Amino acid sequence: MEKVSSTAIKNKLTALYRQYSDSIAAGMPAAINRQRESAISQFDEKGLPEKGCERYRFTDIMGAFGHTHGYAIGPQKEQVDSQKAFRCAVPGLDTYTITVGNGWIDTQNGNLPAGVTVTGLAEGAQLHPDIFEANYNRLAATKNDTIISLNTAFARGGLFLYIPDNVVVDKPIQIVNVLSGGNPLMVNQRNLIVAGRGSQAKIVFCDHTLAERQFLLNNVTEVVMLDGSQLDCYSIQNLNDHSSQISSILIEQNAGSQLLANTLTLHGGFVRNNLEVLMNGQHAEANIYGLSLPCGHQHIDNFTYIDHAVPNCTSYELYKNVLNGDSVGAFGGYVLVRPDAQKTNAMQSNKNICISPSARMYTKPQLEIYADDVKCSHGATVGQLDENALFYMRQRGIGEEEAKMMLMSAFAHEVVRTIRIPILADRYAEMIENRLRGKQAACGECFMKCDKR
């Protein structure tokens, strides 16, 4: 890694913004442009987060920013024909598929149900100005995270997804993010998802690198779940070893809404996931799961922030890591129960297995509880595969490697079984097994060597 100071990177990025601010704003709606100035000022003032600060205790963000990346204002001319190239569709899984190249919508398959909108960010602001204005950068602006501010300053590419009240989307919406091109590239993708009252949808994000380049994907997704909505958010991350991803998913749950979030990190040089949920309406429920399988010199950090702002809400979190090689994993789980949030039910669990002696796992639950009639629990474990179980299996004739595989798959299964799309769950299990066997995690026929070293 090149030795670059955090301040130098900050100055470079601020200068980049100042130099191109006209082009960045060109053709973009006022709702997006008017957020830029305060965002870049905040970034300029505070700089990149320091390792050891509250949110980034175990992660040096320079692992992502300490490389030289190019930046593109718009979609590149030589877009990959992802329609032809991309065969990552899960066999037997019928989806509405949207492919996104370096942050920009490329192709769209299938006719979405009436009223459901999936467009680029700028188009979304024009199609649904009221919804857009009311929600864009509302959650993001409250976060004290300059990497999110950086995204707000540069935001151009990305998606707007709107599901009107009471619409049930029959098939999963699959959003395939592809990073490609011949040069190192920083991509700031900004998404806004609004789920109307009583609506239901399942969204599958797949993030891939298509080229052996250094990519830095800084995506911010704001999700607003209105009363009684149900949303499943699955995210599969599979980036090459040189690439970095910082993914911030910021969710607001209103009364009676139900969230299922499941993040599977198969591969990636440096990955930081922020999953933040604001419980803003009573009787909302969030079930949040994550599984990461770092190996080599990868660094994977999952940070969750659950803000119980109102009474009678439930959150359940389970994050697991299987670490190999010299990899580093981190989990930070922050739960805030505000004074009014009585009858809160918050559970958090983080379980980890270090396969190799040099893998390291850092875990930090952090609960701040200001209400007195609540049920909160947390637990964290770091261990090795159970030697007694291994011997038991070998005594039955199962070979050592196979026995280890079975134990690791069993460990992962607790996360996989929460997926509510059965075919996707099977595919997950298969990808995880391939990944743990050191094979490609790629899906069946897919030509993309997502995890080519």
Added chain:
Amino acid sequence: MLTIKDLRASIDGKPILKGINLHINAGEIHAIMGPNGSGKSTLSSVLTGNSRFTVDGGEVTFLGKNLLELPPEDRARMGLFMSFQYPVEIPGVSMVNFMRAAVNEKRKFNGLPALSAAEYLKMMREKSQLVEIDSRLTSRSVNEGFSGGEKKRNEIFQMAMLEPRLSILDETDSGLDIDALRIVASGVNKLKTPETSAIVITHYQRLLDYIVPDVVHVLYNGQIVKTGGKELALELEEKGYDWIKSEFDNK
């Protein structure tokens, strides 16, 4: 079937087995009895290849092969089975998948094709009836949440599935009530053929009422100090181990 010559083994530098000699023919049941700490469970661990123990010397021949140089899985595939004193719970690994892997690995080792799903399920059904195990147990994760008795019954079910040549029952009677003991013992007896042998390790004579041994050995201080017929077990039940201890210690 099995010949053990001057077997010595230790754990963390502490000698436990101090020269075991034992010969078992096909069709025989040998009981190994002895007081706590005499080395009974160490013997079964060493025979099955548990790496926590170090073999310091001696030879073990199983079906003509040098057993001690084989990894645990190959010993198992050749037909060596141990019913564990404390069967391990393996959450997330279903009994069905666990046993299918075990059965097919053994078949592969013996040059046989893997069982089809239908053949395998039929086998599961038949064997679970044979050893009277509830099919609800076989559809769960391995031993997870099983009671002590259920775990032991599950061991005998696995024994039925794997059809071993030599079974070591390591304190299978511990923690069993009399009904469970009877069911477990009847399973073992049903599986007995002139081609199979068993080593029954136990503290008490109780189990030997149901599984009748051909030979009884007494293990004390890492050695077999007495060998006799099934009447030896009755004598031990009556007199305890003290007379053997004093006989041995005075030598």
